[in-house]
Amino acid sequence: MLKCLASCFIAMFIFGTQTVFADGAVIRYPRPAARTDSHFDYVHELLAEALSLSPHKYQLLPSKATMQQGRAVHEMKNGTGEVDLLWSMSTDEREKALIAIKIPIDKGLLGWRIPFVISENRQMFKTIRTLRDMENYSAGQELDWPDVKILEHNGLKVNTANSYEALFSMLEAGRFDYFPRSVMEIWKEQESHAGKNIIISQDIALHYPAAYYFFVAPTKRQFAEDLTNGLEIMVHNGQFEKLFLKYHQSSIQKAGLKQRTVLELQNPFLNPANMPLSRAELWFKP
The missing domain is CATH 3.40.190.10 (Periplasmic binding protein-like II)
Structure with missing residues (x-):
């Protein structure tokens, strides 16, 4: 209960209103078009925990309008300031255009x-x-x-x-x-x-091989560095794995992947050589 309250407290400050941290840098993410974002709670708690380890203050706020992935990538690539942060499936093209934080938050x-x-x-x-x-x-x-x-x-x-x-x-x-x-x-x-x-x-x-990364606009390099450092600390102290299991262990069990016929597909749009495959702790295996 105490851990839950602490996480909520951190999230309340990081994802709070504009007045919470008057001196904190505003980082905008795409306002989802869906009624509910199935990743929202997990991603936001992960961000809150990682950014609480940063020496810099940030406010994470949604974009003014709803935005699909393609539009968000365009805005970030062109530095319009409409969007600074995106979490999505990686492609080689996206990794060239944006700063990819190569810790797969979905573990594949x-x-x-x-x-x-x-x-x-x-x-x-x-x-x-x-x-x-x-x-x-x-x-x-x-x-x-x-x-x-x-x-x-x-x-x-x-x-x-x-x-x-x-x-x-x-x-x-x-x-x-x-x-x-x-x-x-x-x-x-x-x-x-x-x-x-x-x-x-x-x-x-x-x-198929996939990685769900945080992507940061090239104009926000300090934020990208702080987020990367926070996530790496969480990986090494075990908090990343605990948070992943908190949100996904039940879904993995219900999926019963070992009882299904698994059809393997190729993913030609993500080069395995650019993925952190040597870090076994970052990947899910059924």
Whole structure:
């Protein structure tokens, strides 16, 4: 209880109003378009803990308008000041344009995907054994997500939408067959869309190399350094692992990855040589 109160206290100050730290640098992150951000609580507690270890003060505030990933990357790359911080799946292109803090805050879990389907199709993937078996089925994804190109590169059909929330209605309406979501996302999303005729398939999982990093605008190098240092301290003192398990252990257990047929996909948009794969403590293994 005391640890929880302490974390809330830290978060209250770092993510508080403009008047909390009058002399703290304002760092803006994209205001999500979704009704709920399944990563929000975890990411913000992680940021709060890491930045509490910094000698500098920061205020983290959402952008004035809702913003999709592609727009956020553009704003950060061009130094407009609209967005300074983004957490998203990494690509080689994003790593060239922005400062990538190469501590995968998802431990690679974002690359483990299980699908939403409509309830009538609960048995649809029962006989799936290979990627070739998936060729007749189409996935749904948001237009600017890196996953779109990854799925297409592996020969899978993809239908896209301009917004995250629209994907749930499109799945329900039969516009595509399945909506693959990461193990760390899907359970909260199921709760927040409980009124829809969708369920989580129990038969397959898609897996591809992925890293969910914090990205910082090139104009905010001091912030990037402070955030990196704070995260490294958390990795070494065990707090990073504790926080990861606090938010994701239940989801990992419910996913039952060892009982699923796992379909391995290539990710040609993220060079393994640039990933910190030698640091085993940073990666999830089922």
